[in-house]
Amino acid sequence: MNAAIESLLNQHAMLTRRYFLRCGAAGVAALGTLPLLAEERKRDARLQAALDDLETWLTKQDDFQDVSRGNPKPHSLSEEKRKQVGLTRDTWRLEVIADPKAPAKLRSPLSKKDGTALDFAGLMRLAKEHAVRFPKLMTCLNIGCPLGNGIWEGVPLRTVLWMTQPRDKLRRVFYHGYHNDDPKQMFRSSLPVGRVLEDPFDLPPVILCYKLNGHWLTPERGGPVRIVVPEAYGFKSIKWLTRVFLSNISAANDTYANGNNDLDSPLKTFCATLSVPRKVKPGEPIPVTGYAQVGISGLKKVQVWMHNDEDDLPAGDRYHTKAPWRDAEILPPPKSWGGDLPDGRIPLPTHSFDPKTGRPKSWPIRLSRAHWAALLPGLPPGQYTLRCRTIDAKGAAQPLPRPFRKSGRAAIEQIPITVKA
Numbered sequence: 001m002n003a004a005i006e007s008l009l010n011q012h013a014m015l016t017r018r019y020f021l022r023c024g025a026a027g028v029a030a031l032g033t034l035p036l037l038a039e040e041r042k043r044d045a046r047l048q049a050a051l052d053d054l055e056t057w058l059t060k061q062d063d064f065q066d067v068s069r070g071n072p073k074p075h076s077l078s079e080e081k082r083k084q085v086g087l088t089r090d091t092w093r094l095e096v097i098a099d100p101k102a103p104a105k106l107r108s109p110l111s112k113k114d115g116t117a118l119d120f121a122g123l124m125r126l127a128k129e130h131a132v133r134f135p136k137l138m139t140c141l142n143i144g145c146p147l148g149n150g151i152w153e154g155v156p157l158r159t160v161l162w163m164t165q166p167r168d169k170l171r172r173v174f175y176h177g178y179h180n181d182d183p184k185q186m187f188r189s190s191l192p193v194g195r196v197l198e199d200p201f202d203l204p205p206v207i208l209c210y211k212l213n214g215h216w217l218t219p220e221r222g223g224p225v226r227i228v229v230p231e232a233y234g235f236k237s238i239k240w241l242t243r244v245f246l247s248n249i250s251a252a253n254d255t256y257a258n259g260n261n262d263l264d265s266p267l268k269t270f271c272a273t274l275s276v277p278r279k280v281k282p283g284e285p286i287p288v289t290g291y292a293q294v295g296i297s298g299l300k301k302v303q304v305w306m307h308n309d310e311d312d313l314p315a316g317d318r319y320h321t322k323a324p325w326r327d328a329e330i331l332p333p334p335k336s337w338g339g340d341l342p343d344g345r346i347p348l349p350t351h352s353f354d355p356k357t358g359r360p361k362s363w364p365i366r367l368s369r370a371h372w373a374a375l376l377p378g379l380p381p382g383q384y385t386l387r388c389r390t391i392d393a394k395g396a397a398q399p400l401p402r403p404f405r406k407s408g409r410a411a412i413e414q415i416p417i418t419v420k421a
């Protein structure tokens with residue numbers, strides 16, 4: 001066997017063994033009784049199969065879910081048409097100009113009219129000095145399941161903003177993408193200028209993004225250039241970017257405001273399952289895997305709780321704060337990242353990764369995702385509900401009591417499980 005593959009397989013086997021040993025020990029401590037020996041758990045073939053089946057940490061560009069609008073959707077246009085409307089790398093032009101409704105004072109706007117609009121070659125010249133990369137989970141505020149996890153590369157939007165030499169009356173940055181030249185189809189978003197100029201704490205900058213997982217951004221992902229806002233839900237990350245308006249209007253004008261959405265709501269921490277058997281035999285251990293979305297509040301733990309449906313739930317505890325939650329295992333950084341990276345390596349430097357070793361500086365990585373697993377002890381016959389939740393880096397159980405769905409989907413997932421001979 002090829003030596004590299006052999007070493008990879010050995011590492012994988014070691015990792016899996018360690019995982020089962022840890023999982024076994026935690027199970028014993030939490031249970032008090034011992035239905036299964038750690039040795040036996042180690043051999044649970046179904047959890048092994050579920051772990052082998054887990055999605056990769058990064059998502060291939062073409063495997064991202066797509067929720068974009070437009071009739072026709074801009075990425076479905078023929079190459080010829082995309083050339084005509086500036087949606088290829090050799091025809092793209094970005095205007096960064098004063099908002100006609102409330103113009104910021106700019107010394108040198110980037111406009112098509114003056115021949116100063118930014119083209120792709122110009123963006124690449126800026127990239128030589130300013131390019132940044134960061135991991136981010138792309139997810140829609142209204143959908144629970146993430147659309148995909150990627151390493152996004154681009155030039156900080158502020159680099160281009162400063163080129164316009166703004167002088168005054170600049171409070172907000174509005175931006176929109178190509179919309180079939182039909183104003184009704186325009187999809188737009190906005191940010192306070194401060195978020196563009198500075199990065200709070202250790203957040204990466206807002207970027208003009210042209211690469212995903214080391215490859216040019218495809219038309220479907222919003223290429224040639226889209227905005228990516230690290231800590232925001234997907235609707236702030238406008239695809240097929242064509243224009244930026246620098247405005248003195250102080251409020252948002254986002255398309256998503258029309259859907260009753262909470263526009264300033266950052267990415268939430270929560271978890272969900274990926275594989276759970278719906279029917280199991282009495283006494284048979286139950287293998288569970290899942291993912292956790294790591295929002296701005298970080299992720300310390302994933303917890304699970306199996307409840308017998310015949311038992312009453314405590315009244316007035318809608319978020320199950322008093323339930324006997326047990327820790328699941330957050331899986332360590334994977335040996336292989338997936339996502340079709342060139343050479344299978346994280347391009348360096350990338351935010352959150354060590355620039356020398358290419359390993360994550362800490363784990364899990366904020367604004368991204370982690371996978372988790374648990375081998376739950378076998379149960380007597382009955383109808384049960386499995387729930388999972390997260391504990392954020394500050395120790396708060398997530399999701400918090402938060403009935404506002406329009407602030408970003410984050411729920412305690414419930415899965416019915418039947419235990420029957």
Ligand SMILES: Nc1nc2c(c(=O)[nH]1)N[C@H]1C(S)=C(S)[C@@H](COP(=O)(O)O)O[C@H]1N2
Nearest residue numbers: 066068069140147177187234235237238239
């Ligand atoms: N121009 C444009 N940009 C857009 C959209 C759109 O419809 N048009 N949809 C937004 C929404 S609501 C989301 S959730 C993300 C999804 O990004 P993805 O298609 O790369 O997964 O793109 C955003 N950017």
Ligand SMILES: [Mo]
Nearest residue numbers: 140141234235
């Ligand atoms: Mo969305």
